[in-house]
Amino acid sequence: MLAAVNAYGQSVVLAGPNARMTALSLKKTPYFCPQCGRPVVIKAGDVNIPHFAHEANSSCDSFSEPESPRHLSGKLDLFNWIASTRDAEMEARLPDRSQRPDILTGTIAVEYQCSAITSSLFRSRTERYNNRLLTPFWLYGGPPIEKKGRYIKLTPFQRLFLRYHSQLGFYFITYYPESKLFSVYGRIIPVTTSLCFAERLDVRISEMPFPPAAVFSSNFTFSLQAFFDEKRKWIDRSRHYNNARTHLLFKSIYEAGRNPHLLPEEIGLPVRTGVAIRNHPVEWQFYIINDQKSGSPEEAAAIVRKRIESGHLKEAILPLAPLMTPEQAAADYIELINELGTGKRADSRSMGAKIQREETFCTAYEKQIIDRLIF
Template sequence: MLAAVDINGSSVVLAGTDAKQTALSLKKTPHFCPQCGCPVVIKAGDVNIPHFAHETYSSCDSFSEHESPRHLAAKIDLFNWITRTHDAVMEARLPNGSQRPDILSGTIAVEYQCSTISASLFRERTKKYRVGGLNPFWIYGGPSIERKGRYVKLTPFQRLFLRYHAQLGFYFISYCPDLKFFTIYGRIIPVTISLCLAVRLDVKVEDMPFPPSAVFLTEFTYPLAPFFDEKRKWIDQSLNYSNARNHPFFRTVYESGRNPHLLSEEIGLPVRSGMAIRNHAAEWQFYIAYDRKNGSAKEAANIVRRRIQKGHLKETIMPLAPMMTPEQAAEDYVALLKEIKIKRGIDSQSRGGKIRREEEFCLLHEKRIIDRLIF
């Protein structure tokens, strides 16, 4: 931890250019954990960043304990960055004493997270901040986003940090204390279960305003063809390397007398809130087409929720984008079909014919489909 209180209850923060000098001058002065009140000691060697630590093992529930040097360095950077323009408190103890944000500035609780934590803990901490009237602002500090050619690969843990903005779409913010810059991935659109298209922007810490904001100067011109290409690869891989008979999607397709390779083109399209469903778009959109009776948006939303309850689909946990739900994805999909005037497509008769129809579909509908991804 970087903050403690002295015997008079005054806060002491080990941040800034004189942090080590301050730490050395206070080493023999008693200090205490603001969370549990237990004694802490100052550690200020030649290698580690100056910080406070409990004298002995403690069950203190402070979330600032056991931090890596990377975490400590990032917190100092972020604190200095915020205090250039705003008042802020390092490791502020909240009135209810339940948790301590890394940095508190006004009603914004900044959390820098390097190590992986469970989705349930991430969601619980986010909820507690909101209940307390605070806006939780999580910044990712773990391993870099993995790239796969033109795509990025987001792990379930990384997806916890996703937010949504009308102009940025789904976006993700990380900070690297080694390079001293933020990386923002915006306009994130899922292409397969794990791969996404995204626009990347690197911003030096001194150039980033607080709260963070970003403008992507490149035009939003994702082509539609890669979605069809990757859907074809996903189907091939799923059928060749897994037991498709036990996969609820493929089992349902075959039981309906259809071929997953030849499904009509409107099954598997990208939609604005599709990230809310962990499965491939072809899966949940096929279920909507297969189960629907009247074709309404509400019916589609109910179909998706029922399939989630049956275990056929999985919901993506995104505590920072609560408005983006599987139901919203279903409603967006129905709205898209209405806009491009497709009620119920016809399956292809051959693989070659399927590819030709996809090319024709792109020529007719690509602009409308892509334009609907970002408002």
């Protein structure tokens, strides 16, 4: 931790260019954890930045993660960045001591998270801030986002940081103290259950305003044909590594006398709110098309919710984007289908015919689909 109090309750923060000198001058003064009240010691070596640390065997749960050197360094960078333009408090103590944000500025509680925590803890901390009329601003500081070719792979923990903006779609922000860079991942679109398309914008901390803002290029590089190629690979992998006859989706497809590779192109399309459903687009969109009667957005939303409750689909946990729900994804999908106006088309008769139909579909509808992915 970078903040502690003395015996009189006066706070000291080890930040700024003179932090090490301040820490050394305070070595003989007793300091205490503002959260649990137990003694802390000052660490001011030559490797890590100066900080306070609990004595051995302390059970204080002030923070959700160990205070690693990387976390301390990043938190200090963020504090100096925010404090350069507005009032900010390091490791602020909330009145009920229920939690302690890394940085508090106005009504914004900044949390810099480097190690993984459970989704339930992430959500409960977010809700407690909201209940206090504070806006939680979570920044990801963990391992670099993994790249897989043209896509990125997001872990369940990383997905907890997803927010939604009308211009950026789903997005999240990372900060890396080693490079002093923010990386903003925006326009995130699920391609498989783990891979996502995303555009990345790197901004130096000295050039980023607070609250952060990002403007992506108007040149949107999403390829519908590449999306279809990944869909085909996903079906192949899923059939190979799972028992296709017992897999809930494939079982439903086979029982209907159909082939998962030959389904109409409209089943398994990219939808900007599709992140709200953890399953592949083919799965939840097949259920909608298979179960619907009226074809309305409201009916599609009800179908998806029923499939979630029955265990056929899984809802994504999005604490920072509570309005982006599976129901919204289902409604957006039906609106897309209605806009394309392709009608209810039959399955392809062969893989050759299927690939030809995909190429024709991409030529005819890619622009319309992309226009709905970005605003």
